Amino acid sequence: MFNYLANDRIYNIGHSLGSSLRLILANISSASESYSQDDVASSISRVLSKDTLLYILNLPRLYKGWWINLVRKDPIHVFIETVLVGFIAYLLLFKSKRQKARAAKKKLTDEEKEELLMEWKSQPLVPVQPSINDDGNYCSLEIGSEEDVEYAKAILRKRKLENQIYVHKVDGVMIDITIGQFKKVDNKSSNGTEGKNGGLAKIKYGEKMTVLNMSSHDFLGMSSASDSSIRSVSRQTLKKYGCGSCGPRGFYGTVDVHLELESKIAQFCGTDSAIMYSDGASACSSMVAAFAKRGDLLVVDEGIYEPLQTGVTLSRAKVVYFKHNDMDDLRRVLEEIRASDEKLGRKQCDQRRFIIVEGLYKNFGHVVPMDKLVALKHEFFYRLIVDESFSFGTMGKTGKGVIEHHGKKFMSDVEVVSISLENSLGSIGGVCVGNLEVVDHQRLSGAGYCFSASAPPFVASAAIASLNELENNPAIVENLALNRSALYLGLSTIKQLIVTSDQLSSIVFVRLAAVTHDVEKKLSLEVESLLLDDISTKCLELGVVVVSTGHVVENTYLQPSPSIRLTI
Numbered sequence: 001m002f003n004y005l006a007n008d009r010i011y012n013i014g015h016s017l018g019s020s021l022r023l024i025l026a027n028i029s030s031a032s033e034s035y036s037q038d039d040v041a042s043s044i045s046r047v048l049s050k051d052t053l054l055y056i057l058n059l060p061r062l063y064k065g066w067w068i069n070l071v072r073k074d075p076i077h078v079f080i081e082t083v084l085v086g087f088i089a090y091l092l093l094f095k096s097k098r099q100k101a102r103a104a105k106k107k108l109t110d111e112e113k114e115e116l117l118m119e120w121k122s123q124p125l126v127p128v129q130p131s132i133n134d135d136g137n138y139c140s141l142e143i144g145s146e147e148d149v150e151y152a153k154a155i156l157r158k159r160k161l162e163n164q165i166y167v168h169k170v171d172g173v174m175i176d177i178t179i180g181q182f183k184k185v186d187n188k189s190s191n192g193t194e195g196k197n198g199g200l201a202k203i204k205y206g207e208k209m210t211v212l213n214m215s216s217h218d219f220l221g222m223s224s225a226s227d228s229s230i231r232s233v234s235r236q237t238l239k240k241y242g243c244g245s246c247g248p249r250g251f252y253g254t255v256d257v258h259l260e261l262e263s264k265i266a267q268f269c270g271t272d273s274a275i276m277y278s279d280g281a282s283a284c285s286s287m288v289a290a291f292a293k294r295g296d297l298l299v300v301d302e303g304i305y306e307p308l309q310t311g312v313t314l315s316r317a318k319v320v321y322f323k324h325n326d327m328d329d330l331r332r333v334l335e336e337i338r339a340s341d342e343k344l345g346r347k348q349c350d351q352r353r354f355i356i357v358e359g360l361y362k363n364f365g366h367v368v369p370m371d372k373l374v375a376l377k378h379e380f381f382y383r384l385i386v387d388e389s390f391s392f393g394t395m396g397k398t399g400k401g402v403i404e405h406h407g408k409k410f411m412s413d414v415e416v417v418s419i420s421l422e423n424s425l426g427s428i429g430g431v432c433v434g435n436l437e438v439v440d441h442q443r444l445s446g447a448g449y450c451f452s453a454s455a456p457p458f459v460a461s462a463a464i465a466s467l468n469e470l471e472n473n474p475a476i477v478e479n480l481a482l483n484r485s486a487l488y489l490g491l492s493t494i495k496q497l498i499v500t501s502d503q504l505s506s507i508v509f510v511r512l513a514a515v516t517h518d519v520e521k522k523l524s525l526e527v528e529s530l531l532l533d534d535i536s537t538k539c540l541e542l543g544v545v546v547v548s549t550g551h552v553v554e555n556t557y558l559q560p561s562p563s564i565r566l567t568i
Helices: 002-029 037-047 050-057 059-073 075-106 110-119 146-159 229-241 256-269 280-291 306-315 327-344 370-380 436-445 457-472 475-491 525-541
Strands: 140-142 164-171 174-185 200-205 209-213 273-277 297-301 318-322 353-358 383-387 416-420 430-434 497-499 507-512 564-567
Touching (some): 059 075, 229 457, 256 273, 273 280, 273 436, 280 306, 280 353, 280 383, 280 416, 280 430, 280 436, 297 327, 306 353, 327 370, 353 370, 370 383, 430 436, 457 475, 475 497, 525 564
Parallel strands (some): 297 318, 353 383, 383 416
Antiparallel strands (some): 164 174, 174 209, 497 507
């Protein structure tokens, strides 16, 4: 009975409201009559009839009856709703007040802020450059408080370096340097009392030295020669365009020299197109992540260097590693994947599949066996990604890298190729070459292309000048090969050392012979690293700069062994 009366009242109210609204709309749409306040008043008075007013006044009582009736019929539903309403009220009223009170307690006072600012000490972002006297000899430089000294020593210990080298001038294969060591000295005021910091350190710099640089990846000497035409081209471009391009390539950061470089290097490699990145490392990282996504399959050499490894990680694809530069193990991995496909009834075309290698492995100096690799790629129907950053300009008849050296073709034998401009071409940045589909896809999916500021125009001009020199003077590649053969021949006469890199590699790695031959006298990695550091220090004293890699920790799948690294 209660529900019937309530529904009847609701029906009457709805009917009255509907009639009034229809009258108001009719007045508004009428062209001859205007909508007046009297019409509104008459409509409202009809809506608010006596029965309606009585119903509104009885709403509390009706709601009470409805609530009691609901409790009797479905008490569980009422309980849950009551808890939810109470929880919402708690969140809105009490919890927000507590959070505000806690935030107010955590807020620092002005005195506490001043105290923290007084305790804070800045650290130099780069080592302090020494000042050289007029006679070219050392000068002593104070570097700060006792804490600063200990911080600097900790950095040196971490790198396992006794000496800090400062480069002042690069002229071809020769560089001018000074070497500094930290020396703790007394810090006393003029009256003989100890200073506030208790003791200071001084960096004592030795005499200015001119040494042979065998640590640079500028294999062809494009950027290091003082009379290089690349420097003059860079200066002219800098005067014309300024320094930065002020934006990503896809917005307003593209300059004509960027497009000229892409066209030039695509023509040199014999590909349809090319895409330029502002950084060599981001070129290969973005390239891999642009093509491989979650659900795809990457078969990767375990010896790839960090930028490639970063691209593999960012892709979020399934990754299967094979032994470094071992084509037999690669075949085993590919056959296991094929057997798994047959067992699961999975089609190979259901996912994108890539093999990822380096043409010349930066951390090992090994050259990929491209003949066997391409044969496996065609046999198992995989796409091939090759990073030619360290082989481009050093291998092949005209310097096109390991692909040219083995007589293979871009786009057909190798679909995607990345090349760094920072090594043989002596500039900054990187490129990826391939067909139009490969390149255009990266213009929308390459993170380093879409979201990074484009390279300054002068570095693109420098790369163009280097590429022209490489194309017009292929004899520089032959000269590099002769120097490489001479170095390997000389190293082979040192019985205490063994060369672990390939003879085609312009990155030469040398290890202690006792480590690789005599198992009983095998040294620990720490001891070997210290011995190699001593060798590199002795080489520096004799006027040759080489790199000891024992203290270098790479973010890679396979950590390279401690070695002496020389570059040609």
